[in-house]
Amino acid sequence: MSAPNRLPRWADYGLLPLLNLCAALLISGAVIRLIGESPWAALKLMVAGAFGAQDSLGYTFFYATDFVFTGLAVAVGVHAGLFNIGGEGQAYVGGLGVGLVCLAFGSLSPWIVVPLGIAAACVFGAAWAFVPAWLQARRGSHIVITTIMSNFIASALMTYLLVNVLIKPGQQSPETREFGPGAVLPSVHQVMGSIGIPFAPSPFNLASLLALAACVLVWAFIWRTRWGYALRVFGQNPQAAVYAGISPERTILVAMLISGGLAGCLGVNELMGSEHRILLDFPGGAGFVGIAVALMGRNHPAGILAASLLFGALYQGGSQLAFDMPHVNRDMVVLIQGLVILFCGALENVFRGPLAAVLGGAGGALRR
Amino acid sequence: MEPESPAPQAPGGPPAPALELRGIDKRFGPVHANRAVSLSVARGSIHGLIGENGAGKTTLMNIVHGFHLADSGEIRVNGRRVDIGRPRDSIEAGIGMVHQHFMLVERFTVIENVILGAEGGKLLGKGLAEARAGLERLGRDYGLDVPLDEETGHLPVGMQQRVEILKALHHRADILILDEPTSVLTPSEAGQLFRMLALLRDQGRTVILVTHKLREIMAITDRVTVMRQGAVVHETATRDTSPQALAEQMVGRAVLLRVEKGSARPGPALLEVKDLEVRDRFGVLRVKGASFALRAGEIVGIAGVSGNGQSELLEALAGIRAPSGGSIILGGRDIAGDAVGPRERRRLGIAHVPEDRIRMGIVASFSAEDNSILGYHGRPEFSGRGILKRRAIRASCERKLAAYDIRPPAPRLRITSFSGGNQQKLVMAREIDSNPSVLIVGQPTQGVDIGAIEFIHRRIVELRDAGKAILVVSVELDEIIGLSDRILVMAGGELVGEVPGEGADEGALGLMMAGVRGGARE
Numbered sequence: 034m035s036a037p038n039r040l041p042r043w044a045d046y047g048l049l050p051l052l053n054l055c056a057a058l059l060i061s062g063a064v065i066r067l068i069g070e071s072p073w074a075a076l077k078l079m080v081a082g083a084f085g086a087q088d089s090l091g092y093t094f095f096y097a098t099d100f101v102f103t104g105l106a107v108a109v110g111v112h113a114g115l116f117n118i119g120g121e122g123q124a125y126v127g128g129l130g131v132g133l134v135c136l137a138f139g140s141l142s143p144w145i146v147v148p149l150g151i152a153a154a155c156v157f158g159a160a161w162a163f164v165p166a167w168l169q170a171r172r173g174s175h176i177v178i179t180t181i182m183s184n185f186i187a188s189a190l191m192t193y194l195l196v197n198v199l200i201k202p203g204q205q206s207p208e209t210r211e212f213g214p215g216a217v218l219p220s221v222h223q224v225m226g227s228i229g230i231p232f233a234p235s236p237f238n239l240a241s242l243l244a245l246a247a248c249v250l251v252w253a254f255i256w257r258t259r260w261g262y263a264l265r266v267f268g269q270n271p272q273a274a275v276y277a278g279i280s281p282e283r284t285i286l287v288a289m290l291i292s293g294g295l296a297g298c299l300g301v302n303e304l305m306g307s308e309h310r311i312l313l314d315f316p317g318g319a320g321f322v323g324i325a326v327a328l329m330g331r332n333h334p335a336g337i338l339a340a341s342l343l344f345g346a347l348y349q350g351g352s353q354l355a356f357d358m359p360h361v362n363r364d365m366v367v368l369i370q371g372l373v374i375l376f377c378g379a380l381e382n383v384f385r386g387p388l389a390a391v392l393g394g395a396g397g398a399l400r401r
Numbered sequence: 402m403e404p405e406s407p408a409p410q411a412p413g414g415p416p417a418p419a420l421e422l423r424g425i426d427k428r429f430g431p432v433h434a435n436r437a438v439s440l441s442v443a444r445g446s447i448h449g450l451i452g453e454n455g456a457g458k459t460t461l462m463n464i465v466h467g468f469h470l471a472d473s474g475e476i477r478v479n480g481r482r483v484d485i486g487r488p489r490d491s492i493e494a495g496i497g498m499v500h501q502h503f504m505l506v507e508r509f510t511v512i513e514n515v516i517l518g519a520e521g522g523k524l525l526g527k528g529l530a531e532a533r534a535g536l537e538r539l540g541r542d543y544g545l546d547v548p549l550d551e552e553t554g555h556l557p558v559g560m561q562q563r564v565e566i567l568k569a570l571h572h573r574a575d576i577l578i579l580d581e582p583t584s585v586l587t588p589s590e591a592g593q594l595f596r597m598l599a600l601l602r603d604q605g606r607t608v609i610l611v612t613h614k615l616r617e618i619m620a621i622t623d624r625v626t627v628m629r630q631g632a633v634v635h636e637t638a639t640r641d642t643s644p645q646a647l648a649e650q651m652v653g654r655a656v657l658l659r660v661e662k663g664s665a666r667p668g669p670a671l672l673e674v675k676d677l678e679v680r681d682r683f684g685v686l687r688v689k690g691a692s693f694a695l696r697a698g699e700i701v702g703i704a705g706v707s708g709n710g711q712s713e714l715l716e717a718l719a720g721i722r723a724p725s726g727g728s729i730i731l732g733g734r735d736i737a738g739d740a741v742g743p744r745e746r747r748r749l750g751i752a753h754v755p756e757d758r759i760r761m762g763i764v765a766s767f768s769a770e771d772n773s774i775l776g777y778h779g780r781p782e783f784s785g786r787g788i789l790k791r792r793a794i795r796a797s798c799e800r801k802l803a804a805y806d807i808r809p810p811a812p813r814l815r816i817t818s819f820s821g822g823n824q825q826k827l828v829m830a831r832e833i834d835s836n837p838s839v840l841i842v843g844q845p846t847q848g849v850d851i852g853a854i855e856f857i858h859r860r861i862v863e864l865r866d867a868g869k870a871i872l873v874v875s876v877e878l879d880e881i882i883g884l885s886d887r888i889l890v891m892a893g894g895e896l897v898g899e900v901p902g903e904g905a906d907e908g909a910l911g912l913m914m915a916g917v918r919g920g921a922r923e
Binding site: 257258259260262265266269270272273275276277278279280 | 753767774788789
């Protein structure tokens with residue numbers, strides 16, 4: 034009868050994620066001390082590595098852009114009560130869409146190819162999400178299971194295509210030829226350079242604008258449209274949705290298609306914005322990081338933006354750390370990132386109870 | 402199972418009360434659920450605890466039973482102070498609780514359920530044998546006839562309740578607390594329960610009856626304590642009080658217990674139901690060929706014990722569940738098919754206040770204003786070209802809050818921050834404001850305080866007087882009798898009788914509800 038762990042908004046959205054982050058960093062620090070390095074120095078290196086210079090900042094923003102797309106994808110699903118774990122696969126297949134467009138129309142003007150590429154990324158990502166969505170809506174197959182499986186299928190499919198079909202003739206590594214000149218999303222240092230502001234080169238590109246636009250659009254969709262309302266009703270209380278005449282099947286399909294489309298946009302950032310070809314495993318786990326990002330960002334676009342920046346910084350700062358500290362290798366960085374995901378994701382509620390108790394009256398709010 | 406040794410008592414003084422609470426205080430955050438509650442229950446008596454929803458009676462009993470820990474205050478059993486930190490302490494002190502929602506394992510047999518928590522060792526054989534002997538004796542002594550080897554989930558609810566009582570007695574409960582025990586019973590089952598409770602009292606046990614039904618208090622208790630807003634506001638011997646006086650103590654002001662309405666002037670039939678058959682999701686036939694008509698300017702009530710097909714009937718009328726046979730005719734058109742879903746029915750003028758408000762009628766995590774458009778969010782006044790008209794929604798919600806006296810008048814407040822009565826008033830406001838020609842209401846006042854009940858009943862009567870057709874389903878027989886112009890009785894999925902609302906006799910209705918064929922009154 035009680036909901037003893039309800040926190041005031043500022044604590045739920047600000048303090049709790051901060052506490053989780055600190056706990057993760059604390060344990061990471063202990064591990065770093067264990068292998069004989071200074072945690073404090075490591076922290077400084079990471080922060081400097083993520084924000085210290087223009088190019089590192091560029092990398093941080095570049096990674097953050099990926100996470101915004103996958104984080105939003107997860108959030109849209111969650112609002113409809115669907116846990117879409119298939120962001121990774123949807124991003125992978127979305128990349129195939131944008132890649133095919135770029136390979137086919139690379140010689141045309143970017144004004145044509147870029148919108149076409151974005152559209153293809155969305156359509157392919159959405160199409161990949163459609164199968165689990167349809168299975169859930171019509172057959173009741175659990176979305177968590179089917180999206181996990183669809184990740185593996187996506188991976189196998191892409192490996193097959195890159196090794197056997199799309200591979201650039203006469204080379205060993207499974208990747209396509211480079212996109213044509215029209216199929217390139219300008220990077221930020223090029224844009225800044227063209228208006229006379231020098232900026233260090235990095236993969237940070239205009240897909241970030243698309244990510245910002247996606248944040249605004251998702252916010253407007255969820256909270257300002259009739260369909261977003263229906264989606265939230267279904268997510269919060271499926272029985273009330275049926276009572277209100279909201280079709281569960283249609284809601285599941287709409288939510289998953291949007292979710293898959295958003296995840297697919299990761300390909301725009303990675304391929305059209307940076308790699309300029311399709312290569313193996315380019316999502317690199319960003320689809321899964323999106324789950325932690327959405328959780329930490331409370332499924333709100335503003336929160337997702339902030340959480341994406343944090344994880345972007347973690348990725349970039351982490352690589353810098355591995356580079357600069359002799360005893361800290363790549364695996365160590367993965368460990369730190371894993372701890373942050375663990376505390377901000379899986380153990381998200383560990384401090385909720387104690388925090389509610391400390392905050393006392395306001396925290397233990399009970400409604401009868 | 403012998404009654405405990407006599408309580409210690411001062412020489413010559415009165416015997417110590419069976420249960421005494423002193424200054425029990427409990428807060429949940431900003432909610433002061435119990436305010437220095439003191440209560441004394443005499444040994445060998447039936448003590449009523451009455452109050453509106455949210456008055457703190459369930460919290461108080463949960464403290465006695467060890468579900469909650471009081472912030473301060475003490476509990477004395479037979480004059481001895483006891484520390485109750487968990488349910489086990491309470492059971493050891495001889496207190497047994499029968500919850501409103503039974504705590505039974507449905508897949509267990511009766512006897513397995515009874516020994517739960519008192520298995521008597523690592524192997525079950527001995528405990529089972531002892532329990533069987535004890536239960537047979539208890540069954541004889543109290544007329545608690547229960548098939549011990551039947552799977553509990555297969556028993557009717559009245560029987561399941563007896564299992565709960567047997568379980569408490571088997572755990573050597575000397576003080577029996579029953580929380581809203583009659584909410585799932587037919588009137589005759591309730592009568593049986595009360596006779597059983599009287600027997601228990603006469604054998605020297607103590608019974609605490611937690612209820613919001615004044616009639617039960619008057620019928621069976623020796624003393625009654627009234628709670629309001631977490632505090633005890635009144636305590637008296639039952640013979641010295643009246644339902645009217647108790648109701649006023651509960652609400653804190655004079656209330657109208659009867660529904661005031663003029664006689665109905667029924668017009669043409671607006672909705673006709675013919676041979677309607679509805680199956681539940683397991684394919685079991687729950688409504689077996691119901692036929693009736695709802696006429697303009699008339700309130701039709703459906704009486705029946707919960708679970709006799711009323712829910713399925715309501716859902717079929719609202720378009721939530723497709724009927725497996727028969728027709729629903731509205732304006733000359735059969736709308737029974739799957740094609741006419743809830744949204745389409747709303748458009749055709751059928752509004753629906755669902756039976757289970759929390760599970761279906763509202764979205765708990767939404768604000769009042771977001772809840773105030775549920776089901777109507779596609780209407781042009783609330784959204785255009787797919788975009789929600791936030792300002793219009795807020796204005797409309799503010800209007801509803803004011804018109805239905807819903808407090809606090811804060812459209813952006815989470816719906817769960819409103820009391821049950823105010824939530825229900827918002828649902829009523831939403832459905833009535835859609836200007837329906839037919840209103841279908843399930844359990845209009847479940848979990849609603851007396852003050853709001855009066856208000857909701859008045860609104861329903863007003864809607865009738867405005868020429869709308871209204872169908873009310875309720876398990877509260879008083880409500881059906883007070884509100885309806887015509888009463889249909891439902892039992893076993895069939896409409897077994899029809900009586901005029903005016904002067905309807907509760908006993909006759911009760912018989913029909915129990916499945917005895919109707920028409921006896923004609």
